[in-house]
Amino acid sequence: xxxxxxxxxxxxxxxxxxxxxxxxxxxxxxxxxxxxxxxxxxxxxxxxxxxxxxxxxxxxxxxxxxxxxxxxxxxxxxxxxxxxxxxxxxxxxxxxxxxxxxxxxxxxxxxxxxxxxxxxxxxxxxxxxxxxxxxxxxxxxxxxxxxxxxxxxxxxxxxxxxxxxxxxxxxxxxxxxxxxxxxxxxxxxxxxxxxxxxxxxxxxxxxxxxxxxxxxxxxxxxxxxxxxxxxx
Numbered sequence: 661x662x663x664x665x666x667x668x669x670x671x672x673x674x675x676x677x678x679x680x681x682x683x684x685x686x687x688x689x690x691x692x693x694x695x696x697x698x699x700x701x702x703x704x705x706x707x708x709x710x711x712x713x714x715x716x717x718x719x720x721x722x723x724x725x726x727x728x729x730x731x732x733x734x735x736x737x738x739x740x741x742x743x744x745x746x747x748x749x750x751x752x753x754x755x756x757x758x759x760x761x762x763x764x765x766x767x768x769x770x771x772x773x774x775x776x777x778x779x780x781x782x783x784x785x786x787x788x789x790x791x792x793x794x795x796x797x798x799x800x801x802x803x804x805x806x807x808x809x810x811x812x813x814x815x816x817x818x819x820x821x822x823x824x825x826x827x828x829x830x831x832x833x834x835x836x837x838x839x840x841x842x843x844x845x846x847x848x849x850x851x852x853x854x855x856x857x858x859x860x861x862x863x864x865x866x867x868x869x870x871x872x873x874x875x876x877x878x879x880x881x882x883x884x885x886x887x888x889x890x891x892x
Contacts, residue, residue, distance in 0.1 A: 663803050663814055667829070668854050671836050675810045684710070721773035723758040735760075740769050743795045745785035753789055755781035764798035764868060765816060765849050772799045800868055810836070813860040816867045817842050817850035825849075846872050 664672065673683060684704065692715055693701040701711045725734035733739055733747050738760040745753045745761070756778035763770035777799055784796040805812040820826065825844040832838070835855060841863075842850030847870055851863040 662818060664812070665818075665840060665852065667831060668812060668814075668838055668840065668852050671838060671854050672805065672807075672810075672812060675807055675836070679808065684708075689715075721757050723771070725758060737769075738771055743798070744788050744793070745781055745796055746788070753785040755785040761796055762798045764800040765870075767798075770799050770801070772801050774802075797868070800864065802864065810855070811857045812852070812854050813857040814852045815850070815860070815864050816848075817844070820844045820849070843873060848873060 676683060687704045687706055687708070689702045690705050691703040692699060693703055693709065699712055699715055701709050702715060703709050723734075723738040725739060728734040728739070733749065733752065733754075739747055739754040739758055740760045741747055741754050743762065745755050745759070747754050757771075757773045759781065760769040760771055761777075761781060762768065781796055784794045787794040800815060802815040803813070820842055825842065828839075828841045828843070830839040832855075837855035838852070839854075839856075840850075840852035841848060848863065848866050851860070851867070853860055853863070
């Protein structure tokens, strides 16, 4: 997964199964079965058939930029824009799921298709189209999963980009709590919180502001480790 590591994914699967939901990993639908205009099941690639009364599709987002072929506005993955949401043509702006603004941590073009990001980009693009000089800070990838009281929040990088990066983990299996922190070049660049997520906003602020971690006061694996002890 690009979002969860094996530990957090396993914790999530345990909760899903306890809720009576069956998971069919490494399988995908080949056909939707029906009778008299109603869904009756799904045929899988491994020759199994699952009974069903409804089928819900969730396949992600892919920008439709084919109509821009030959214009130098689009590339694989979307339309590249600068911090003012301008395209390669100064008087043309783009915002939302179709564009590739810069990643807040890496500074590289990145796509992250969520409503709040699209709204913020649209506000910047609209203001600048009207003659303003507003900047878009960039995308800090964030994901949140909630399943009847069980919560997971992730943000930033899934893994370090350089050899000097480090990953710290803390697991409380009986309470199903897990903390995974990714550090690179003296800064916090990624976080995964499972079960106990109340301080996620503090972690995100540390990443967004690119605050240097000048020395860990407490062992990240200790029970009393919290965001307030990330820097001295």
